[in-house]
Amino acid sequence: MTLDMFIQHAFNALTLGSLYGLIAIGYTMVYGILRLINFAHGDIFMISAYFVFFAITLLNLPWVAAVVLSIAGTALFGVMVDRIAYRPLRDAPRISALISAIGVSFFIENICLVLFTGVPKPMPRLEMLVTVMQFGNIRILPLAIFVPVSSFLLVAALLWVLYKTPPGLAMRAISKDIETTRLMGVRVDRIIALTFAIGSALAAAAGIMWALRYPQIHPFMGVFPGFKAFIAAVFGGIGSVQGAMIGGLLLGFIEIMIIAFFPALSGYRDAFAFVLLIMILFVKPTGLMGEKLEDKI
Numbered sequence: 272m273t274l275d276m277f278i279q280h281a282f283n284a285l286t287l288g289s290l291y292g293l294i295a296i297g298y299t300m301v302y303g304i305l306r307l308i309n310f311a312h313g314d315i316f317m318i319s320a321y322f323v324f325f326a327i328t329l330l331n332l333p334w335v336a337a338v339v340l341s342i343a344g345t346a347l348f349g350v351m352v353d354r355i356a357y358r359p360l361r362d363a364p365r366i367s368a369l370i371s372a373i374g375v376s377f378f379i380e381n382i383c384l385v386l387f388t389g390v391p392k393p394m395p396r397l398e399m400l401v402t403v404m405q406f407g408n409i410r411i412l413p414l415a416i417f418v419p420v421s422s423f424l425l426v427a428a429l430l431w432v433l434y435k436t437p438p439g440l441a442m443r444a445i446s447k448d449i450e451t452t453r454l455m456g457v458r459v460d461r462i463i464a465l466t467f468a469i470g471s472a473l474a475a476a477a478g479i480m481w482a483l484r485y486p487q488i489h490p491f492m493g494v495f496p497g498f499k500a501f502i503a504a505v506f507g508g509i510g511s512v513q514g515a516m517i518g519g520l521l522l523g524f525i526e527i528m529i530i531a532f533f534p535a536l537s538g539y540r541d542a543f544a545f546v547l548l549i550m551i552l553f554v555k556p557t558g559l560m561g562e563k564l565e566d567k568i
Contacts, residue, residue, distance in 0.1 A: 275408040280531040281524075282415040286484065288523020289422035293477035294500035295507065295515035296429065297470030303446040303510040304466055306365065310372040311352055312474060313497020314379040317490065319345040319475035320394065320482040321387065327395045334397055342475045349471025350464045358460060383490035391487040400483060418480045425476060426516050429469065433512065438465055446510070495541060502548045508558030517559060522547065 294316055301309045322341035326332045332340065356375045360368045400414045433439035441462045444452040453459045481496065482488050499522060507518025522544060530537045551558065 273408075276531070278409050279411065280527055282411055284524040284527035285520070286415045286418045286523070287527060288520035289419045290477045290481055290484075290496070290519070291500050291503045291522050292516035292519025293422050293425065293473050294496060295504040295519045296426070296512055297474045298501050298504040299507075299509050299512060299515040300442075300466050300470045302504070304442060304449075304463060305357070305368070307357065307368050308372060308501065309352075309357075309470075310369075310497075311356075311375040311379060312470070313493035313500070314376050314383075315345060315349050315352070315471050315493070316474040316478040316481070316497060317383070317488070317493035318348055318379070319478035320488040320492065321383070322475075323479050323482065324392060324394060324488055334395075338479055341479060342472050345475035345478070346468040346472040349467040349474075352471075353464055353467040358463075380490050380494075387490060389489060389491075391489045394482040394486040394488050396483055396486050414480075414484055418484070421476065421480065422516075425473060426512070429473070429512060432469070438462060442466055499541075499544045502544045502551075505548060505558055506551055508560035511558070511560040514558055514560030 294312065297312045297315075298309060301307055301312075319341050322344045323337045326337035326340050327334070330337075352375055356371045357368060360371055400417055401412055403410050403412060405411075433442060441452065441457045442465075444455075444457065445459060445462055449459060477496075478493070481492075500519065503518035503522045504515045505518070506522060507514030507516065509515075525547065526540060526543055529543060530540055
């Protein structure tokens with residue numbers, strides 16, 4: 272492999288890893304507070320792409336307005352999922368919430384299948400982001416720069432919210448002890464709803480950028496990215512925002528570079544993530560930056 276090819280693969284890996292990381296943050300935030308794996312998160316990612324698609328094709332909105340509408344709509348959708356499917360089960364056994372999460376995922380996928388059909392729809396693309404730039408023998412899409420930069424800015428903004436604002440302090444307090452936090456006067460359900468809104472907004476940003484990179488949308492487009500982002504969250508240490516992003520980046524690099532160096536293994540691309548998950552659970556179940564979490568009472 273030449274240096275030029277390696278650089279191109281590195282940009283592809285950075286782009287893919289950034290998207291995995293953004294989706295993984297939603298998983299890790301919800302788990303950190305509720306000890307719940309939100310299996311509907313990948314479908315929330317999918318919903319955002321449909322919001323943009325219909326905002327552009329039906330409402331004729333410009334791209335920026337469509338993106339803002341999609342992120343806001345997806346954040347609201349995430350809050351609705353919590354309010355309808357998870358909030359009534361706050362005091363139920365954890366397995367009940369897990370089954371509810373799986374049920375919500377199937378419901379969203381199938382209702383979208385009925386409403387939008389299973390035929391992939393072509394995603395409108397911004398020409399400025401998909402016009403190839405050439406530096407010598409290296410060909411790079413502006414999207415390969417835009418996605419990582421946008422992802423890192425969003426993560427930086429999230430960390431500022433978590434560590435420098437009262438709602439962020441409340442989120443961290445709830446993750447340590449939800450009952451004591453409630454006794455201190457914090458409106459726990461409101462903070463949990465905010466957590467779902469933020470996680471869903473980040474998933475929306477990832478979904479829009481994913482649809483720009485792979486410009487076909489369909490009701491099951493969030494399944495494999497969702498699974499892989501969950502693996503990235505476990506890899507980085509579920510419950511850690513920084514760990515989720517690092518796990519996503521590492522998973523993206525592992526996936527792209529193995530195929531780059533061993534093209535014969537390209538048919539097993541999706542299997543790499545699941546093999547990695549098994550290895551993590553054997554070697555370091557808490558992940559790279561995770562801590563052993565106590566069960567909530």
